Amino acid sequence: MKIRFALLKPAAVVAAVLAFVGAPALAQETHRLTLAETWGPNTPILGETTRHMAAMAEKMSGGRLQIRIDSSNKHKAPFGIFDMVKGGQYDMGHTASYYYKGKIPNTMYFTTVPFGMTTPEQYAWFYHGGGMELMEKVYGPHGLLSFPGGNTGNQMGGWFRKEITSVEDLQGLKMRTPGFAGEVMSEIGVAVTNIAPGELFTSLERGTIDALEWVGPALDLPMGFHSIANYYYSGWQEPSAEVQFLINQKTWQSLPDDLQEILRVAMRTAAYDMYTQSTHLNAAAWDKMKEEYPNVTHKTFPPEVIDALRDATMKLLAQEAEKDPLTREIIASQQEYLKRVRKWTEISDKAYLNSVSTVE
Amino acid sequence: MKIRFALLKPAAVVAAVLAFVGAPALAQETHRLTLAETWGPNTPILGETTRHMAAMAEKMSGGRLQIRIDSSNKHKAPFGIFDMVKGGQYDMGHTASYYYKGKIPNTMYFTTVPFGMTTPEQYAWFYHGGGMELMEKVYGPHGLLSFPGGNTGNQMGGWFRKEITSVEDLQGLKMRTPGFAGEVMSEIGVAVTNIAPGELFTSLERGTIDALEWVGPALDLPMGFHSIANYYYSGWQEPSAEVQFLINQKTWQSLPDDLQEILRVAMRTAAYDMYTQSTHLNAAAWDKMKEEYPNVTHKTFPPEVIDALRDATMKLLAQEAEKDPLTREIIASQQEYLKRVRKWTEISDKAYLNSVSTVE
Numbered sequence: 001m002k003i004r005f006a007l008l009k010p011a012a013v014v015a016a017v018l019a020f021v022g023a024p025a026l027a028q029e030t031h032r033l034t035l036a037e038t039w040g041p042n043t044p045i046l047g048e049t050t051r052h053m054a055a056m057a058e059k060m061s062g063g064r065l066q067i068r069i070d071s072s073n074k075h076k077a078p079f080g081i082f083d084m085v086k087g088g089q090y091d092m093g094h095t096a097s098y099y100y101k102g103k104i105p106n107t108m109y110f111t112t113v114p115f116g117m118t119t120p121e122q123y124a125w126f127y128h129g130g131g132m133e134l135m136e137k138v139y140g141p142h143g144l145l146s147f148p149g150g151n152t153g154n155q156m157g158g159w160f161r162k163e164i165t166s167v168e169d170l171q172g173l174k175m176r177t178p179g180f181a182g183e184v185m186s187e188i189g190v191a192v193t194n195i196a197p198g199e200l201f202t203s204l205e206r207g208t209i210d211a212l213e214w215v216g217p218a219l220d221l222p223m224g225f226h227s228i229a230n231y232y233y234s235g236w237q238e239p240s241a242e243v244q245f246l247i248n249q250k251t252w253q254s255l256p257d258d259l260q261e262i263l264r265v266a267m268r269t270a271a272y273d274m275y276t277q278s279t280h281l282n283a284a285a286w287d288k289m290k291e292e293y294p295n296v297t298h299k300t301f302p303p304e305v306i307d308a309l310r311d312a313t314m315k316l317l318a319q320e321a322e323k324d325p326l327t328r329e330i331i332a333s334q335q336e337y338l339k340r341v342r343k344w345t346e347i348s349d350k351a352y353l354n355s356v357s358t359v360e
Numbered sequence: 361m362k363i364r365f366a367l368l369k370p371a372a373v374v375a376a377v378l379a380f381v382g383a384p385a386l387a388q389e390t391h392r393l394t395l396a397e398t399w400g401p402n403t404p405i406l407g408e409t410t411r412h413m414a415a416m417a418e419k420m421s422g423g424r425l426q427i428r429i430d431s432s433n434k435h436k437a438p439f440g441i442f443d444m445v446k447g448g449q450y451d452m453g454h455t456a457s458y459y460y461k462g463k464i465p466n467t468m469y470f471t472t473v474p475f476g477m478t479t480p481e482q483y484a485w486f487y488h489g490g491g492m493e494l495m496e497k498v499y500g501p502h503g504l505l506s507f508p509g510g511n512t513g514n515q516m517g518g519w520f521r522k523e524i525t526s527v528e529d530l531q532g533l534k535m536r537t538p539g540f541a542g543e544v545m546s547e548i549g550v551a552v553t554n555i556a557p558g559e560l561f562t563s564l565e566r567g568t569i570d571a572l573e574w575v576g577p578a579l580d581l582p583m584g585f586h587s588i589a590n591y592y593y594s595g596w597q598e599p600s601a602e603v604q605f606l607i608n609q610k611t612w613q614s615l616p617d618d619l620q621e622i623l624r625v626a627m628r629t630a631a632y633d634m635y636t637q638s639t640h641l642n643a644a645a646w647d648k649m650k651e652e653y654p655n656v657t658h659k660t661f662p663p664e665v666i667d668a669l670r671d672a673t674m675k676l677l678a679q680e681a682e683k684d685p686l687t688r689e690i691i692a693s694q695q696e697y698l699k700r701v702r703k704w705t706e707i708s709d710k711a712y713l714n715s716v717s718t719v720e
Contacts, residue, residue, distance in 0.1 A: 056625055060420055062618035115716060118709055120480070120513075120639050127633070128640035153480075154708035217704070234711035258422035262622075265416055265629050272632040273487070279480050280488035283704035298707045306715050344577070344643035347658045348514035349478055350713040351594035353705065355666050356475060 031255060033067045035092040036085070038078045038099065041071040045218065045277060046243065049150040050094045053245070053270035060262045065255075067092065082107075085246045086142050093246035094149055097135075098179060105320060106327040109334060110135050110146065112155075112238040114184055114313040116334060119151045119240040119275055121341045126242075129337040134330050145252055147267045149243040150274030153282060157233035157301065158213030159204065159225040164233070164301060167308045176200060176212040180316070181237035187312035204228055213237070217285035218278060226289040226296045234300045236309055242271070391615060393427045395452040396445070398438045398459065401431040405578060405637060406603065409510040410454045413605070413630035420622045425615075427452065442467075445606045446502050453606035454509055457495075458539060465680065466687040469694060470495050470506065472515075472598040474544055474673040476694060479511050479600040479635055481701045486602075489697040494690050505612055507627045509603040510634030513642060517593035517661065518573030519564065519585040524593070524661060527668045536560060536572040540676070541597035547672035564588055573597070577645035578638060586649040586656045594660045596669055602631070 035054070039046045054067040070090070072078040081093035082100045098111035110131070117125060125131040126148055139146040158177065164170060171189035182192045195203050195212075203209045205228050213235075214220050226232070245267045252260065289296050301309070321328040395414070399406045414427040430450070432438040441453035442460045458471035470491070477485060485491040486508055499506040518537065524530060531549035542552045555563050555572075563569045565588050573595075574580050586592070605627045612620065649656050661669070681688040 056621065059621040060618055060625060062616075118712070120635065123636045124640040124643070127636050154712055156708070216708070232707075234707055234715065236712065236715065239709075239712050256422075258420055261416065261419040265420060265625055269625055269629045269632070272629070275480065276483045276487050279701065279704070280484040282708070283484070283701040286704050286707065287700050298711075300711050300715055303715075310716070340647050341639065341643040344639070344646050345713065346717065347592070347594055347646065348516070348576070348642070349599075350710070350717070351658075351660050352478070352514055352596065352599050353710040354714070355594065355596065355660055355663075356670070357706065357710070 028064065030064050030066060031259060033065070033091040033251060035067050035069045035094060036075045036077070036081050036090040037069060037071055037094040038081055038096065039071060039094070040078075041073055043071070045152070045274060045281065046094070046150065047071065048277070049243075049270050049274045052273060053266045056269065057262055057266040060266065061259055065259050065262060069094075081246065082142075082144075085248050086144055088248055088250070091248055091251040094243065095246065096241070096243045097146065101180075104138065104142075106138050106324060106330055108180060109327075109330045110138070110242065110244065112241040113317075113334060114181055114237045115239070115310050117240055117338050117341065118345065119153055119242075121338065121345060122151075122240040122242060123148070123272075124341055125334065125337045129341075130333050134326075134333060137326060138330075139246070140249075143249045145247045145249060147245045147247075147264070148271040149245040149267065150271045151243075151278065152215055152219075152238075152241045153275060153278045154216070155235045155238035155241055156213070156216050156220070157235040157237065158211055159220070159229035160211040160231040160233060160299075161204070161229045162210070163231055163299065164305060166302065167305055170305065173211060174209045176203070176209050177237070181213065183316055184237070184309055184312045187316065188308045201225065201228070216278070216282050217289060218281035221285040221289060226293050230295050230297055231299050232289075232296060234298070236301070236306060243274075245271075388424065390424050390426060391619060393425070393451040393611060395427050395429045395454060396435045396437070396441050396450040397429060397431055397454040398441055398456065399431060399454070400438075401433055403431070405512070405634060405641065406454070406510065407431065408637070409603075409630050409634045412633060413626045416629065417622055417626040420626065421619055425619050425622060429454075441606065442502075442504075445608050446504055448608055448610070451608055451611040454603065455606065456601070456603045457506065461540075464498065464502075466498050466684060466690055468540060469687075469690045470498070470602065470604065472601040473677075473694060474541055474597045475599070475670050477600055477698050477701065478705065479513055479602075481698065481705060482511075482600040482602060483508070483632075484701055485694065485697045489701075490693050494686075494693060497686060498690075499606070500609075503609045505607045505609060507605045507607075507624070508631040509605040509627065510631045511603075511638065512575055512579075512598075512601045513635060513638045514576070515595045515598035515601055516573070516576050516580070517595040517597065518571055519580070519589035520571040520591040520593060520659075521564070521589045522570070523591055523659065524665060526662065527665055530665065533571060534569045536563070536569050537597070541573070543676055544597070544669055544672045547676065548668045561585065561588075576638070576642050577649060578641035581645040581649060586653050590655050590657055591659050592649075592656055594658070596661070596666060603634075605631075 035050060037050050050069050054069060057065045057067060077084060079099050081095035084090045085093040096111045098108045101108040135146050167188060172191055174191045174193055176193055176195045177185050178194060186192045193209060200212055201224055204212055214223060317331055321331050395410060397410050410429050414429060417425045417427060437444060439459050441455035444450045445453040456471045458468045461468040495506050527548060532551055534551045534553055536553055536555045537545050538554060546552045553569060560572055561584055564572055574583060677691055681691050
């Protein structure tokens, strides 16, 4: 159809042009969102993930979706992301669900659970095992949407100056380990302390603490712990740690369908990509640590210690489940899913990795 | 700025509206692409992945990017995807790189390699370890772009009617196992045969073959092998199998920047999502197999068999590397990357999975 503009009145021309330029017509106004992240400026991996997400969203939308990211030095509330997005001071957040367990206990289970799922297992639970629906039950009543926001991969059990051969070796040991894992450690007799990140190195060096848990090689390397502690233990407390994107429901509803989908897919890809990046950087960092300090040795806790930690975890989880029906539902969903998906992991990746372990 | 249309001439109105509706103005024409997939109609997981990708691309583009998918019943050339996309009969393809190794030997390494990387390791290699750049070196000269297109996860070693306790047990055994794994099996004395998928069940039941390898629980379940073979062996031959999206370079260049990014991200997410879906469905299918046929037992090949298979694999890879410098470069890149990333997998997921293996 050729439109003969001269024959039309100006208002009709406007309508005709709008109808012509897009079939279907696309909303063209620019949406500017704000995002508050828990992390400080230039935080590797975590901070890169928010910027990667925003860049994809902007490019896919031809500039119509722009997300301004404020780090914690700007908004001053690293653990206030939930409240700021709920209250509408920010449209979005990038944080970890378990930071809010003091306020809403059942937020904890969407980040990680001791002795829980690995990363591929956890994504399967989120997207096919009921995880997203349960997360909606928790966040919906607060006017929030929550999406997986990136995974660190399996976290290490921590740095120890002395080898741990029994539960007795742990009892009375001064260790920095926060959150639910800290409660479990307390339960078996560890003297759990909390120390600001900036003081961790000195505390470990001077013996104020005997051990500490941080994240994994990529984020531990710049902290320098490997220069003062010889034993790096495999983890049990965060076998997969997924951070989250939060969005205010009103912001979400204000977006046209195409931009909603662009945002959803950008977040989903950025989350998966963070897991891939973590795998790469952890491998590179572990290699560098061993090269710089050949004394650094990898260890696994002996079965007796693992059993004690697992018993304490199950006891605390059972206590939590008593407090609230939704918590019980989430714990049951995760435990049932884990039971089945782990059997598959056991006959696939685990069997394969064990059969070829001479690679080291 | 309020535009007073009545004061403008029609042509100026058109310009004003076009300037106003989009800042920046967005190309609005619809791009209709065609995609040929190797798979037959309604193929679970693989076929769902192409549709999932196309649906995301269409929704994110507000309908401006539409992808018509033809299954193999339509185009009649399940293993001709490479040629059809190269020749421009189709804009895109969804297939597996190693199907084209007869034509271009170094395409093989972008799907899977026996005794190679697991899925998270392979994604790290693609996106951070030089894999994408090497894939471009292989596909670029053919006027093609290749992207990861979804992962089946770790594939099983196959169904056996008798237990395998030594290399001797494998010698002379009639087994269906195609591709490079078939060559490795031949090397250690297996009587490798090729049989059409539709005849596999009957061949195994009647003893025409003694064993076969297909994919993993999710795709093996509908084939019914678990009702006639008791032993399900863990794999070594495809520890991660990534299919691919192919795009004709001219098609790619015809897309505006925003649609290129939409397509790139839709493919990337669909690929990751296929791995997540495979994890879920394999777990569910393995559970169902064991419930339906309690005699089905999981086995791992004894170390002697693994060593023989690995030696044969390394011998064949060394022969391939002799043939072509680019092949040598790809094999070296993968082997060096694997050596480092596996050390991380060993101290993280593997150590964790072994420490909690009482879950079964």
